[in-house]
Amino acid sequence: MSKLVCKKCVLDSEIPGIQINGDTGLCHFCETFTPLSSQEKKNYLARIEELFEQHGGKGNYDVIYALSGGKDSSYTLYKLKKDYPFLRILAVQFDNGFTSENAIMNAKKICKTTGCDYFQLTMEKEILYDTFRKAAESYDAFPKFAKYRASDICNVCITIIKQKLIEQAILQKAPFVIFAFTSGQSPNPIINLSVNFIQWSRDLFEKQLRKIGVEDKDEIFLLKKEVLDNVGENVPSILHPLCLWDYNEDKVLETLLEIGWELPGINDSNSTNCTLNSFACYNHLEKYGFHPYAFDVAGLVRSGEMSREEGLEKINQKLSQPLIEEAARKLNLKVKSSQKIIVKF
Numbered sequence: 001m002s003k004l005v006c007k008k009c010v011l012d013s014e015i016p017g018i019q020i021n022g023d024t025g026l027c028h029f030c031e032t033f034t035p036l037s038s039q040e041k042k043n044y045l046a047r048i049e050e051l052f053e054q055h056g057g058k059g060n061y062d063v064i065y066a067l068s069g070g071k072d073s074s075y076t077l078y079k080l081k082k083d084y085p086f087l088r089i090l091a092v093q094f095d096n097g098f099t100s101e102n103a104i105m106n107a108k109k110i111c112k113t114t115g116c117d118y119f120q121l122t123m124e125k126e127i128l129y130d131t132f133r134k135a136a137e138s139y140d141a142f143p144k145f146a147k148y149r150a151s152d153i154c155n156v157c158i159t160i161i162k163q164k165l166i167e168q169a170i171l172q173k174a175p176f177v178i179f180a181f182t183s184g185q186s187p188n189p190i191i192n193l194s195v196n197f198i199q200w201s202r203d204l205f206e207k208q209l210r211k212i213g214v215e216d217k218d219e220i221f222l223l224k225k226e227v228l229d230n231v232g233e234n235v236p237s238i239l240h241p242l243c244l245w246d247y248n249e250d251k252v253l254e255t256l257l258e259i260g261w262e263l264p265g266i267n268d269s270n271s272t273n274c275t276l277n278s279f280a281c282y283n284h285l286e287k288y289g290f291h292p293y294a295f296d297v298a299g300l301v302r303s304g305e306m307s308r309e310e311g312l313e314k315i316n317q318k319l320s321q322p323l324i325e326e327a328a329r330k331l332n333l334k335v336k337s338s339q340k341i342i343v344k345f
Helices: 028-032 038-055 072-081 099-112 124-136 144-149 152-172 195-211 225-229 249-260 275-290 296-302 308-316 321-332
Strands: 063-066 089-095 117-122 176-178 190-192 237-239 333-335 341-342
Touching: 028 296, 038 190, 038 237, 063 072, 063 152, 063 308, 072 089, 072 099, 089 099, 089 152, 099 117, 117 152, 124 152, 124 190, 124 275, 144 152, 144 296, 152 176, 152 195, 152 237, 152 275, 195 225, 275 321, 296 308, 321 333
Parallel strands: 063 089, 063 176, 089 117, 176 237
Antiparallel strands: 190 237, 333 341
């Protein structure tokens, strides 16, 4: 049977679990999708502002913010501070060993422009490289839904960031953790956490790390048990305001360039901050046969924030071979001309 591509988004029938309705030409997600109305978005934004007013000013910071230095996180921080200038924000940038120099420069610059405090989360590079290498070599370490959302390497990296930002929020008594997720990445703008959920997610990540061969006994990646045991009433909520704002990549870049943010200078269509991304996408394509950004891009197309043509072009754009080879060298892996990954013993 020949491959069918959804007539509305970019998902196709060769992605495991995706079926295209022969009559409508739509995938299941498009057939059942109901976008947030303008009024619903306004209601969510009003609720977020209400939460800021209710819970702000009680801890050392109001917000622990995930700042990659890329376009989406830089823009979200800029707009967040512009719309809510009273917020006290600690922006945390995780240097995963592949963060570009430009991304670090952009992160520091956007913090200075917005008056936010900057903190760089660093870890020993060899430990990170070993972990990413094991993630690259793993297969089905993450549940199907997570695998659809990101590559195995990115799932590890993103979960480390989530663990450590929640940890920081508890320590700083900050009521909110904010990520710059688009509607394609997170349809839920407000997530109220509980101690039980945080414990569950920590235990799940610990199992996933073990599945790829990583024992995090020193809690380098995991939220520290001692911190969680002393959380008290300081349980943060997670907010995703970007999915409530009008999103257009060109306008986002235009706004950022006007305030001094600089283009990353890395040849990657999917990332403006991480030089590991091309290899992570390549690794995912080799193992699972579909692009790890397909679902995120499909979500943006489905919600009208990206045209279908732009979406198809994005997930079919050729990956950067130099970036793939550079990352493989750092991870002590080889990429053969036949596009197979082998371990270098």
